[in-house]
Amino acid sequence: MLLPVSYYIALSAILFTIGALGVLIRRNAIIIFMSVELMLNAGNLAFVTFGRAYGTIGGQIFVFFVMAVAAAEVAVGLALIVAIFETKQSIDIDQMNTMKG
């Protein structure tokens, strides 16, 4: 029923690489944020895979905490993006080149 561990880990690595490419290539701050979420998701998949492989529930517990932390991070990060948009009227990261608020 279950395939070997390496299949799921390979998929996790591919998703992580796509997320990392998203952070590096895109200029829209929200798309960068979504790519970070994709990377976190790839890590979650690896956690669940190895938790299942070793038969411990600890993998899934950690995924639970990663999801809670990701939710908190998204809330604060999006509030930050909205606040930046109020001053700069843009979310293009190439225009965020001064520290002046």
Added chain:
Amino acid sequence: MTPDLILFFGLALVAVAAALGMLFSKNAIYSALFLILNFGAVAIFYLILDAPFIALTQVTVYAGAIMVLFLFVIMLLGAEQTGRTPAAWWLQPLALSLGVILLAEAVYIIYSQHMNFPGMAQVKSNFGSPIVVGEALFNQYLLPFEATSILLLTAMIGAIVLTKRKLR
């Protein structure tokens, strides 16, 4: 081609295609919708891997709350359309080549170490059920659980403070 392989590759194709769609879409709302599709595919992977509680948490929290928050902010800021021309000409090729190198390294490590990976253990039939997860969460992992609750409170306060309008 066993049914397990077909299922895995079909789902993996959907997940990777959705991730690429999120990456290369010019419209931010389409990117968010592609990411929701990716989260759905990964949730089905969690179901395959005997993690039903995590699968439904993924759908509820990630696809149902976090992505809806993203869509709210995208529509609030009117950020659907942005250009993709980079600031310096060498940025995108450099990022692509580094990404390819990372992927090649990961594939190489997986290929050379795949006999050292553990095999899938035998687990009870209620392995990923809420009962088992809850027992571990409230007995062994109680401290991180309480710390996470404080973290969520902090995030809530932070989000409110950041978007508070100054009273004139």
